[in-house]
Amino acid sequence: MKLTWKHFKRVFLGQKREHVATSKDNYFSKENSDGMFTLQYPKESFPVPDNGRYRLHNEIEDCIVCDKCAKICPVDCIDIVPVRSPTEIRKASDGSSVKMYASTFDIDMAKCCYCGLCTTVCPTECLTMTKTYDYSEFDVRDMVYEFSDLTPEEAKEKQVLFDDYQAKKKAAAATKATKPAGAKPAMPAIKKPMIKPAKPKTDEDS
Ligand code: SF4
Ligand code: SF4
Structure with a gap:
């Protein structure tokens, strides 16, 4: 008291x-x-503290969609759906080439155990643990954080573009495979030496 x-x-x-x-x-x-x-x-x-491990954030512009974070996550709370691109999309801030879009990049913070493993394997360091710790929700579904920068329509469009590219590539490969094998270059004709029949020996020769 x-x-x-x-x-x-x-x-x-x-x-x-x-x-x-x-x-x-x-x-x-x-x-x-x-x-x-x-x-x-x-x-x-x-x-x-500066090294605190709280809510995750993905700087999607720098993400190369390598899937390493999702693979290492012990509770499987990172969901990534990649869409490949026929060409380089952009360069990440560390110079890495970004060749895939993430049509889905969701992190379910309700499942996350804040181990930080995903941030340690991230090659471009785009996945970080922020200082935000106060983010409780009434609905557990609101704990899923979406980081994809594509709308579903854009993702579909990118997938169609890549499928077209793949189809064209396969067709080109098939055409090449079915072409008749090129005729072998003609060997130059070898002239046979003319062998004159030997003259029958006569008495004069001896
Ligand atoms: S901090 Fe751990 S549990 Fe949370 S998303 Fe990363 S790897 Fe998964
Ligand atoms: S490890 Fe990093 S670069 Fe790779 S998919 Fe995860 S966030 Fe993106």
Whole structure:
């Protein structure tokens, strides 16, 4: 009760406690925090460390749609549907060539266990864990974050373009395979040396 009244008095007099980062060694010491008490969230909140692992973000412009993050995820909460492009789409900010679109790039943060493995394997470092930790939802379906920059119509269009390209490529390969084998270059005719029949020997020759 004494402690409660003490803090009540401090709040009443507008004597807010000094903000000390959790990374400081003396964060929990009495001198600085003047005793631990419940933070008045969201007006007061713990500072977020720089290396904190909270909500994921994908900078889709830099994503090469390699699928490594989805493969390593232990809880299978990353869903990627790639659409290939016949040509290079753009360069990522680290110079990597982007040759695939992501018609779907969804991360279900309700399933995520915040292990951070997906960010460590990402070759372009476009997938990062942000400092956003307060994102509860009433509907669990709202915890699925969509990062694709294509509309369903655009994705369909890109898929048709790639299918056309593949069909043309296959047709060209088939035409090449069915062509009759080229005639062998004619060998130059070898002239046979004329062998004159030997003259029958006569008595004069001996
Ligand atoms: S942090 Fe871990 S669980 Fe969450 S999406 Fe990445 S790999 Fe999956
Ligand atoms: S690992 Fe990185 S580059 Fe590869 S698909 Fe995932 S986010 Fe994109």
